[in-house]
Amino acid sequence: MDQYPRLLQDAVEQMATLPGIGRRTALRLVLDLLKRSEDSVDAFGNAFIRMRRDICTCTECGNLSESAICSVCADPGRDASKLCIVEDIRDVIAIEHTRQFKGRYHVLGGLISPMDGVGPQDLNIDGLEKRLNGTVDEIILALNTTMEGDTTTFYIYKRIRDKGVAITTLARGMSVGSELEYTDELTLGRSIQQRTPYENTLAR
Amino acid sequence: MDQYPRLLQDAVEQMATLPGIGRRTALRLVLDLLKRSEDSVDAFGNAFIRMRRDICTCTECGNLSESAICSVCADPGRDASKLCIVEDIRDVIAIEHTRQFKGRYHVLGGLISPMDGVGPQDLNIDGLEKRLNGTVDEIILALNTTMEGDTTTFYIYKRIRDKGVAITTLARGMSVGSELEYTDELTLGRSIQQRTPYENTLAR
Numbered sequence: 001m002d003q004y005p006r007l008l009q010d011a012v013e014q015m016a017t018l019p020g021i022g023r024r025t026a027l028r029l030v031l032d033l034l035k036r037s038e039d040s041v042d043a044f045g046n047a048f049i050r051m052r053r054d055i056c057t058c059t060e061c062g063n064l065s066e067s068a069i070c071s072v073c074a075d076p077g078r079d080a081s082k083l084c085i086v087e088d089i090r091d092v093i094a095i096e097h098t099r100q101f102k103g104r105y106h107v108l109g110g111l112i113s114p115m116d117g118v119g120p121q122d123l124n125i126d127g128l129e130k131r132l133n134g135t136v137d138e139i140i141l142a143l144n145t146t147m148e149g150d151t152t153t154f155y156i157y158k159r160i161r162d163k164g165v166a167i168t169t170l171a172r173g174m175s176v177g178s179e180l181e182y183t184d185e186l187t188l189g190r191s192i193q194q195r196t197p198y199e200n201t202l203a204r
Numbered sequence: 205m206d207q208y209p210r211l212l213q214d215a216v217e218q219m220a221t222l223p224g225i226g227r228r229t230a231l232r233l234v235l236d237l238l239k240r241s242e243d244s245v246d247a248f249g250n251a252f253i254r255m256r257r258d259i260c261t262c263t264e265c266g267n268l269s270e271s272a273i274c275s276v277c278a279d280p281g282r283d284a285s286k287l288c289i290v291e292d293i294r295d296v297i298a299i300e301h302t303r304q305f306k307g308r309y310h311v312l313g314g315l316i317s318p319m320d321g322v323g324p325q326d327l328n329i330d331g332l333e334k335r336l337n338g339t340v341d342e343i344i345l346a347l348n349t350t351m352e353g354d355t356t357t358f359y360i361y362k363r364i365r366d367k368g369v370a371i372t373t374l375a376r377g378m379s380v381g382s383e384l385e386y387t388d389e390l391t392l393g394r395s396i397q398q399r400t401p402y403e404n405t406l407a408r
Contacts, residue, residue: 004297005270007255014251018233029222031292033252034259034268035314041256045249047218048237051211052245055238064238066209088235089208110239 008034060131062107062124064089072104079103083131084140085156087111087149091142103140106131111148112155120155129159138166145172212238264335266311266328268293276308283307287335288344289360291315291353295346307344310335315352316359324359333363342370349376 004012008030015026033041057063058070065071072078072092082103086092092105108123132139139160143149157167173191174183183191208216212234219230237245261267262274269275276282276296286307290296296309312327336343343364347353361371377395378387387395 004293005259005268007259007270008268008293011251011255014248017248019236020229021233025224027294029225030252030255031294032223034256036256038256042253044218044221045251045253047215047249048234049246049249051215051234052238052240052242055209055211064209064212066211089212090231090235093208 057109061105062109062127063092063105080135081137082140083128083136083138084142085128086142087144095142108152111143111146112152113148123152125156125159128156129163132160132163132165136165138168141167141169261313265309266313266331267296267309284339285341286344287332287340287342288346289332290346291348299346307342312356315347315350316356317352327356329360329363332360333367336364336367336369340369342372345371345373
């Protein structure tokens with residue numbers, strides 16, 4: 001015996017397809033599953049299968065949803081004139097938790113990343129253009145400030161700048177609660193360049 | 205929308221049951237699965253379900269196997285008089301890779317660990333006693349040198365010391381290729397105490 005049984009090997013290979021999980025970690029996780037009851041492992045495996053089969057993307061905004069229209073798009077109380085462009089559902093939840101945004105979202109499903117073979121055609125950008133039909137008057141670009149995020153922001157800006165909507169982006173600057181001397185130069189530089197009237201920070 | 209769709213939530217909760225995977229990592233892994241094809245996620249989930257259902261433990265040694273008797277126990281070329289006691293299949297594979305052991309194994313399926321609620325009755329120790337029926341003349345205790353490993357080693361030693369078999373344990377000492385000044389005190393102390401005749405190290 002110089003190798004693992006085939007069924008174990010298969011399970012390890014599947015586990016190791018997850019990002020950041022190497023073969024040794026995968027083996028440890030799979031051996032943990034083997035110690036559980038059959039029912040519990042059925043529930044484990046089927047949770048992913050069921051999720052992939054039954055979860056849908058909202059036909060309006062592209063967010064993950066249990067129904068054809070997600071709860072934000074279906075809510076008549078949300079301001080349809082403001083669209084916040086985000087990468088995925090995690091960003092929607094993060095912004096919702098701030099309770100500072102009452103408009104709607106548009107979920108791209110990723111960022112342009114030539115290294116990973118992701119181009120504009122793989123993202124939900126055509127869907128965004130279709131939504132710019134008169135009701136929308138502001139697009140808020142809320143993507144990560146990484147290379148991929150900035151590239152995607154610029155690409156979308158170029159595609160929609162002539163559509164007659166205001167295009168804004170999240171404010172960059174010092175984090176709330178951070179200290180000046182520990183703030184990185186780029187961020188501090190931006191904070192000085194784009195300083196805001198003090199009165200505006202009071203009127204929240 | 206201030207929470208994730210239920211199907212996504214279920215999948216994240218299942219993923220987070222794996223040891224060392226927190227909820228944030230689980231969400232990242234599950235979103236990666238969502239980007240794959242339905243067939244690919246079916247294969248992912250079913251690999252674990254099939255493994256748990258169809259993999260057996262060898263009735264002789266307790267190792268994971270595809271058949272009732274594992275390939276080591278079924279091999280007439282292996283020396284049945286020497287049993288190497290190990291924690292799980294990973295240790296079997298590690299020892300097999302050294303090509304230095306031609307006996308058979310006995311797999312405990314864990315280590316005694318009161319913290320995790322694992323007692324001697326949860327391990328394959330009764331099976332070990334049953335195998336000490338005359339053909340076995342040496343038991344090699346090859347468990348980790350952790351607290352759990354040492355506890356288990358001592359427990360097994362007490363259970364079988366009167367069975368008339370030689371009981372040995374893996375040599376402890378400096379790793380091959382390591383430097384004296386960086387070796388920890390306990391290990392170096394053991395290496396001096398249990399120094400071996402130089403000739404023995406030549407005769408490999």
